[in-house]
Amino acid sequence: MWGPFRFTSSAVCSHCGSIRYTVERQFPFTTVPYWRSRSIESTPLSDSVGGLLTSRDHTWQFAHGGGNGVRCALGEGRSLLQCTDSALLIGFLEATKQHSGADAARHYLNLALDPTHSEAFMLWLAVSGFQPDTHRDPAAYAAWFQAAVPQAPEFGNFPLLPADQHESSTAG
Numbered sequence: 029m030w031g032p033f034r035f036t037s038s039a040v041c042s043h044c045g046s047i048r049y050t051v052e053r054q055f056p057f058t059t060v061p062y063w064r065s066r067s068i069e070s071t072p073l074s075d076s077v078g079g080l081l082t083s084r085d086h087t088w089q090f091a092h093g094g095g096n097g098v099r100c101a102l103g104e105g106r107s108l109l110q111c112t113d114s115a116l117l118i119g120f121l122e123a124t125k126q127h128s129g130a131d132a133a134r135h136y137l138n139l140a141l142d143p144t145h146s147e148a149f150m151l152w153l154a155v156s157g158f159q160p161d162t163h164r165d166p167a168a169y170a171a172w173f174q175a176a177v178p179q180a181p182e183f184g185n186f187p188l189l190p191a192d193q194h195e196s197s198t199a200g
C-alpha cells in the first residue's frame with residue numbers, strides 16, 4: 029500500500045521521446061530516497077523515430093512529480109510530454125524523412141524534444157496547416173513546405189530532396 033512518503037515522477041528523454049517513471053519512498057520530511065523503482069516506457073513518438081537515432085543513450089528531462097508533501101513539481105521536460113503522443117509531430121517527421129531526408133527529420137525531432145524550443149516549435153507546426161495524411165503526397169508536401177518553412181527560419185530550412193532520392197520509395 030502507498031504511504032505518505034511516496035514520490036512519483038516522470039521524465040522525458042530529449043533524444044527519443046521515451047518516458048521514464050520513477051517511484052521513490054522517501055524518509056519523512058526529506059527528499060532522501062530509501063527505495064526507488066524505475067521503468068522506461070516507449071511512446072508513440074519513440075516507437076516511430078527509432079531509425080533516426082544515432083545513439084541509444086537517454087537524456088532525461090524531469091517533467092512532473094508529486095508526493096511527500098510536494099503537490100506538483102514541474103520540470104523543463106513537461107513541455108515534451110505533449111510531443112510523445114503527437115500524431116501531428118509523428119506524421120511530420122515521417123513526411124520530412126521521406127521528402128527532405130533523415131538529417132532534416134532528425135533536426136526537427138531534436139527541436140521538438142528541446143525544452144527551450146519545444147513549445148514554440150509545436151505551436152508553429154500546429155498553425156502551419158501541416159496534415160499528416162494530406163502531406164504524404166510529395167506535391168502537397170512541397171506546397172506546404174514552400175509556404176510554411178520560410179515563415180519560421182529559426183527552425184531551419186532543409187532543401188527538398190529530388191523525387192528520385194526520397195527515403196522511402198513506392199517502388200521498394
Ligand SMILES: [Zn+2]
Nearest residue numbers: 041043044086
Ligand atoms: Zn532516449
